[in-house]
Amino acid sequence: MRRVKSHTLEKLSYFKKYLEAYLIATKKLPLKYYIDAFAGTGKCILCDEKCNSDGGIKCEECKKGKIIDGSALISLKAKNKFNGYIFVELDEKNIKYLKKFISEGIFSEIKKNIQVIKEDTNILLKDIYKFITKYAGCLIFLDPEGPEMHWETIKFLSKINKADLLMLYPYDMSLVRLTKDYPNILDRFYGTKEWSKIYHKKENFNAGKRKIALLNFYIQNLRDLGFQFVDCKQIRRRLRGGKALYHLILATHHPAGKKIIEDIFNKELDGQQKMRFK
Numbered sequence: 001m002r003r004v005k006s007h008t009l010e011k012l013s014y015f016k017k018y019l020e021a022y023l024i025a026t027k028k029l030p031l032k033y034y035i036d037a038f039a040g041t042g043k044c045i046l047c048d049e050k051c052n053s054d055g056g057i058k059c060e061e062c063k064k065g066k067i068i069d070g071s072a073l074i075s076l077k078a079k080n081k082f083n084g085y086i087f088v089e090l091d092e093k094n095i096k097y098l099k100k101f102i103s104e105g106i107f108s109e110i111k112k113n114i115q116v117i118k119e120d121t122n123i124l125l126k127d128i129y130k131f132i133t134k135y136a137g138c139l140i141f142l143d144p145e146g147p148e149m150h151w152e153t154i155k156f157l158s159k160i161n162k163a164d165l166l167m168l169y170p171y172d173m174s175l176v177r178l179t180k181d182y183p184n185i186l187d188r189f190y191g192t193k194e195w196s197k198i199y200h201k202k203e204n205f206n207a208g209k210r211k212i213a214l215l216n217f218y219i220q221n222l223r224d225l226g227f228q229f230v231d232c233k234q235i236r237r238r239l240r241g242g243k244a245l246y247h248l249i250l251a252t253h254h255p256a257g258k259k260i261i262e263d264i265f266n267k268e269l270d271g272q273q274k275m276r277f278k
Contacts, residue, residue, distance in 0.1 A: 001067070001097065002044045007235050007245055009046055009068065011168075014233065014248055014264060015141065016074050018166060021260045022139050023080035029162070031083045032137035034075050035128070037121040038144050039087035041097035042072045071141050072098060076107050076114070082139075085114045086128075088121050121148070126156045134161035142167035146174035151191025151221070158225040164257050169218060169232070169247040171211055190218065215247060227251035229258035233265045 019034075026032050047065040069077065072087050089095050095118055102114060117124060125140075132138050138160050142149050147170070157163055178185050179199055187193050198213050205213075219230050232249040236242045250261040 001041050003065070004044045004046055004068075005048050005237070006046070007237050007242075008044070011143075011235055011248060012068070012071060012074065015071055015166060016078075017264045018250065018261060019075060019139065020078055020080070021264070022137075022164065022257070023078060023082070025256050025260065026137040027080065029137045030135055031133065032139070033084045033086065033132060034082040035086045035088070035125070035138065035140040036072050036075065037088050037125060037140065037142045038148070039072045039089045039094070039098055039116070040070050041094045042070050042101040043067055043097070044070050071143060073101060073105065075141075076102070076105060076110070081110055081113075083113060083136075085110070087114070087116045088119055088124055089116070090118065090120055092118065122150045122153045125153050129156055129159040132160050137162045137164075139164045139166065144168060144170065146170055147178065147185050147189040150188045152188070154222070155191070155225060158227065162253065164254070165222075165227070165249075165251040167249050167251070169215065169249050171214060171246065172244045173246045175214075176211070191221065219249070222249070222251045225251075226253065228253055229255060231258060231261050231265060 023032075044067075045065040046068045049064055072085075075082070075085060087098060089098060095116060099116055102116070107114065140157060140160075140163060142165060149167070154165070157165060175186065175189065179196075183193075183196060186195055195214060195217060198217055199210055201210070201213075215232070219232065222230050230249065230251045232247045234244055234247050236244050250257065252258060252261075
């Protein structure tokens with residue numbers, strides 16, 4: 001199992017809140033599907049200790065690790081249900097763990113609706129829109145560790161009539177480190193070379209402004225694909241401080257999705273209201 005820290009728990013908490021609210025808001029839809037594009041093992045080990053452990057049933061060195069559910073199991077354990085679950089994962093070892101944890105769970109009533117698919121996400125998702133009717137809701141969680149999500153794939157997902165994309169934008173975590181030596185990877189991530197013009201702009205442009213400009217560029221491109229409502233939340237190493245790591249973005253066609261994510265993002269995980277600036 002992958003070893004994660006508290007910022008991952010924060011991300012998963014926002015994910016869980018949105019998924020549960022989404023299932024309530026879409027209860028009248030005849031069909032709804034959940035797609036997890038980087039499903040992983042289904043569980044992970046939460047440990048903030050400074051040790052060299054890669055994780056395990058317990059964190060091997062500090063022995064303080066706690067096993068938590070990942071996005072796949074969170075979706076399956078939700079009170080309300082989807083009509084279909086598609087978990088996409090390329091790593092054979094991760095798939096073995098994911099299937100094990102699914103089989104150990106109490107999912108007998110929905111087992112027939114679960115598919116675990118070994119495939120490159122960018123290959124599989126380019127075709128999946130063809131099989132989802134315009135009347136079906138579709139919540140898609142895109143949670144890569146880096147720039148694995150190609151913009152071309154996002155374009156195909158935008159063809160799903162009632163798609164909600166809850167996605168990671170990992171600028172601080174990985175993208176910024178690729179700008180010098182691997183621009184071709186970022187070309188695929190942003191879907192254009194235009195990102196480079198923004199990044200290398202020199203006039204009155206520091207690192208913070210560059211970061212915001214590239215985030216806004218990505219968000220505007222999502223809107224240009226037809227997603228009318230886009231909102232985001234910056235995730236830091238700690239809930240109210242620490243190094244910025246990535247943004248969690250929701251792109252949706254429906255105003256109800258916008259209201260739900262604003263309500264979630266405007267309130268801290270401990271219930272305190274937070275003033276947000278855009």
